[in-house]
Amino acid sequence: MALGFLVYLAWSLHASLGEVLSQTNGIYLVASVFFWIGAHLVSPFLSALSLSRQHQVISYETAFRIHARNIIARYIPGGVWHTVGRVADFSDRGLSPRRIAGFVFLENSLAVSITLALGGASVWYFYGDGWGIIGAIGFFAGLIGLVMSRFIVNRWVVSGSEKISFAIYTGCIVAVGFFWAFAVAAFLLYLHAFPGWALSVSWLQIGGAYLLAWGLGFLAVFAPQGVGVFEAVLANLISDSLPLATTAVLISGFRLIMLCADTAVWFASRPIFSRRR
Template sequence: MARSARAEQPGRAFAGLTLPGLKAAGLRLPRLSLPGGLRPWITCLSLGFVLAALLGHGRQLLQLSLDAQGWWWLLLAVGLQGLSLLVNGLAWVVILRWRGLRPRPAPLVSLYVSSNLRKYLPGGIWHLAARVQALRQEGAPLQDGPTGTAPALVATLLDPLLAAVAALALVPLGGWQNGLAVLCLLPLLLLHPRWLQPLLLRLERQRARQLGLSQSLEQELAAGETGAAALPAIWPWGPLLVELLFVLLRFAGFWACVWAFDLQLSLDVWTWLGGFALAWTVGLVVPGAPGGLGVFEAVLLLRLAVELPQASLLAVALSYRLVVTLADVLTAALVGADERLAVSGRSSQ
C-alpha cells in the first residue's frame, strides 16, 4: 500500500502541469504569434520562392520565345478565363437560389464580375465586402429586395467554399500522389448539412468581424433571423456542379498556356489537371497576397517541377498569371460598358 501511495504522488505532482492546471494556478502559456500576422509571412515566403526561381532560371527564361501560334494560344486563354468568370457569376446565381433567395441573374452576374477586381486590393476581402454590401442595400439584385446581413454573408461565403471543394475533387484525377488523392476527396464530406451548417456559422461570424458587421449579425441572430442555420437540408449538388464547370474552364485557360510553350506532351493532361487544381485551391484558401499571387505559382512549381524543366514551368505559371489578370480587367470593362449601354438605351426611350 505504501508503494502504491508513493507511486501516485508523482502523478499528483504532474497533474498540475496540464493546461487546465496551469490556467487554474493563474499561469499563462506564451502564445506564439508572428509579427504582422500570418498573411504577410506567407506572401513573403511564396513571392521569395518564386523570385528565387526567377533568379535561378532567368537565363533559360530569356531564351524562351513564343511563335505566332503561341500568342494565339495565349489569346484563347484570355477568352477562356473571361468565360470562366462569367460562369462563376452564374454559379453565384445558383447558390443564392439554393439558399432560398430570388436573384436577378443579369444584375447579379454584373455585380460579381465588377466586384472581382477588388480582390487585388490589399487584404483580399474587399470583393467579398462589396458583394455583401450590395445584397444588403437598396437596389440589391434580388427580386424580393435587400436581404439581411446573415443571408448575405452565407451566400457570399458559399461561393469560394464550393469552388475550393470542387477543385480539390479534381486533384485525384492526377493519380494516387502518395495518398493526396484521398485527402482531397474528404472536403466533400463538409457539404453534408450536418457539417456544412456549423462550418458556415463559424465562418459567418469570422467574416462579420473582418467586415465590421458583427453587431448587425448578432442582432439578426438574436431576433431569430437565420443565416447558416437556414440552409436547405440537402447537399448543394447543383451549385457544386456549376463551380466544377468554373474550375474546369480555369484549367482550360491554363492548358492553353501550356500549349503556348509546347509543354502539352511533357505530362499527361490528368497530371496537369491535378497539379493545377491543387495549386489553384491553395492560392484561393491560403491567406497570402491578393489574388493568390505567389502562392499559386509556388505550389505549382513544388508539385510539378520535379517532372518538368523549371524554367518552362515558370514561364507557363507567369503567363497564366498575366492572362488571368488581363481577363479580369477586360471582362469587368465589357460588363461595365454593357451596363452603360443598357442605361443609355433606357434613358433614350
C-alpha cells in the same frame, strides 16, 4: 514578398525563359483569355442560385453586373475586396445579412472543397508517396466539405425560409464545377502556348495538379490569392524538363492571363452599368 521573389527569379533565369518564350504561340494565349472570360460568365450562377428565394429572386443579369463591376477590386492587396464589394451591393438590394453570409460561406467552401476533391483524387491516382498522400488527404477533406457545407449554412447561418434546399445546393455545386472546368481549360491552353516547354505528364495530371495547387493556395491564408504557394506546389507536381524555379515563373505568368480576362470583362460591362444607372 512572393511577387518580389518571382520577379527576381524571372530576372535571374531570363536566358532559359527567353528560349521557351521565343516559341510562344499567341493564338493559344488568346484562347486562354477567352476561356477565363467564360469562367467569369459562369461564376454569377452561384450567387444567383444561393441568394434567390421564392419571395426574392436574384436574376443572373443582376448577379453578373455585381460580379463584373467589382472584379477590379481583386487587385487591391488583401484578396478579399471583390467579395466585400459584392456583399455591399447585395446588401443595398435589401438581402438579409444572414443570407449574404450564407452565400459567402458557400462560395468559399465549395471552391476549396471541389478543387481539393477533384485535384486530390487526380494527384492521389497519378502520384505515389509524398504528393500522393497529400492528394488523398485533400480528396477526403474535399468530400467532407461538400457533405457538410449545406448542413453548416442551414444549421448556423440561415434559418426558416432562407434555408438552402438540396436542389439549390446541387445547382451551386454544378455551377462551381463548370467554373473550374473553364479555369482548367484556360490553364491547359496557356501551357500549350509554349511548345518549347516539353511536359511528360498528361493533361489530366496537369488539370488535377492545377486544382490541388489552387486549393492548397486558398488554404494558405497568409498568401493573398495563394500567390507563391500555388506556383510552388504546381511547379513541384509538373516540373520535369525545366528547373523547378523556371517552371514556377512560367506558371506565375498565367496570372497575366487572368488579369487580361478580368480587365476585359470589367471594361466590356461598363456600358451595361451606364445604361442601368
